[in-house]
Amino acid sequence: MQSKLNMDDLFQLIFVSLLIGSAQGACDRSDGPSGSTACVLLTPYYNKYQWATCLTDTYIKVFSEGNHMCRDSLTKYCWYQVMAIGYVKIWMKFLETRPVYDNCTCGPDAPKKVTTQRPVVTSAIPDWCFSPSGSDCSWYKECLEARYPCKEQGDSYALDYAGKFCNLYQDHYQEFNTIGQEWIDAVRKCLQVKLVPILRPFVVATCESIKQTAFDSHSGCYLHPDSGKPSICDIGVGNWARIFWTVKGALIQDATETLKQMLDVVSACGTDILSLGMENIQMIFRREKEMVLRNLNKFAENIADQMASKMKWNTRGISFFGYPTLITPNRNKRAADINTNTFYINILIAAKSVFDLNAVDSPRANLSAEAISVATSIENGDVRLDIAQGIEFKELSLCIDYNCTDTSLQVEPAPPKKNGVSASNVKPFTIVLTIIAAMAASVLALHLKMLRHCLLS
Structure with a gap:
């Protein structure tokens, strides 16, 4: 069995894995830009180079559900390690047997079979894609679909479902009460934030995996879209019913599993759906x-x-x-x-x-x-x-x-x-006629038989 992480390393990983890196990458504390990726040495907290992405403090808090944040509370942007983005759950699962820190190293600290160069992305996307506000529904087309053009394959979650889902909220925003609007804002942002990791240059996703990743995020975003924001359990039957049926009526692709998931989540709140x-x-x-x-x-x-x-x-x-x-x-x-x-x-x-x-x-x-x-x-x-x-x-x-x-x-x-x-x-009358006809046919057949017998004798 490999040696366990010491408590200081574990503390840094889970609670303060968002660190201001050295000046080796493009991540200005005020201007970013979001999405820039670099191989950085996050001293003095880590002694190995590792891949990290420049992101806003706001995005990091939403993505990590409040567990991570920039160390400097006054900064707008900071480095967020790939390790924290993609491997925290894996690390926790294999805590005693298989730390994954080396999988994220780069540069002089990278293992022999690990590239030290940043992967090349064939479809460049704007920097703002990596820190979505949730208020701009074009994110699905300009960012997700631009990075993964699934529409060409006839299977675009971004354009066929998510974008329409987002726009419906936006088009009818004023028709919801205050708590409904607050929930809508938080959910639209949460659904986008949960998909940002697949936009990273070092990630390659399939159209099917994108759809599954999105589906897996829905329940959590409905129930806990952001810290301090209302849950779907809090917004009332009228709000969620209008959301559900408006989305259902506008969908251009089958989404039975996704819509059923929303009903199950609401039902689990104790809400009387038929009320x-x-x-x-x-x-x-x-x-x-x-x-x-x-x-x-x-x-x-x-x-x-x-x-x-x-x-x-x-x-x-x-x-x-x-x-x-x-x-x-x-x-x-x-x-x-x-x-x-x-x-x-x-x-x-x-x-x-x-x-x-x-x-x-x-x-x-x-x-x-x-x-x-x-x-x-x-x-x-x-x-x-x-x-x-x-x-x-x-x-x-x-x-x-x-x-x-x-x-x-x-x-x-x-x-x-x-x-x-x-x-x-x-009809009964038809049945009676059928019976009479059958009886008449039997009687006629009997008479013919008797007549034939008489003629022969």
Whole structure:
């Protein structure tokens, strides 16, 4: 086992890893610039050269959630070591066995197989990209997309989701109350700050890893966007509901996982998501054992889109969001086999005129009546869902709460159609006529048989 770090080194790493470097790099205490990278000797606190980036004290505090800051409280810019940016969690995990200090060394102290030259970035980006204020939504295009042009690959988190997410906040800023505006400001900044590390010259990220990094930061930014700033738990149901449905209505790419994450975060706050008149519809499906369902999010989106189309929600002023969920039925629900072949899809619906700030002129909608109409249409066979072979639609419930632990109504879908005709749609009169016709045919056949017997004899 390698020797442990001494307490002084550990103290410096965790609490004061932001140091003013020697004059070997471009990091003026007043002018920066942000993002400049250099191999510096941070004396007298460290005795080896290491890579560091020039950043603002404000950015460092937000990024580290208040754990790091410039040593000189009067300075605006200071060096922030790569070690502190990318390796603090790793260092803490392997504290007793594998310090990572040498991985960040450079110049004369670099290991033989480590380059002593700063990596070259093919797409240069402005200095301000490294200390975003959060108030400028062009950061996603001018900085993130410029550094990683994922739009060319048809998978741009920056342009397809994050930029639109940011601009929606900005476009409707005045429509939120004071605490809602304060939260929006803090979250927009937090979401950008958390992505800054991948802009560093010594980092190479993929479009998929960028999306994952962003996704991983959302919950934390919603709950704790910055020191002293309100949490999503503090802003009230009205604020977050308008944020959620306005963003949902404007997205141009699927973001089921991200939007579901926001709902889960809000639910964990103890917030009654349905308290403002939204409705939650849950459907139980069962797949055959050999049936492979690779993407449950896509399945949920497809089911919700079908329901919306058949119920004409888009033209009737109803917003909807379909997502998969894991839930165990309680005593108020009909029993269902709980195994890997049973899964649940929820559809949350809301009135556009109430929550979607881009659709305030939409028709008013009665959500309670709509939910009952959905259940009735499914039970009577007026609405039928196109479901992949090997999957069976078992039950639909109207939920009283977001987690659907209690329900107000459960129905079973109408039997499948046979030869284009549903068994549930065959009228009693038609059945009677069919029986009479069958009896008449039998009597006629008997008479013909008797007549033939007489003729032969």
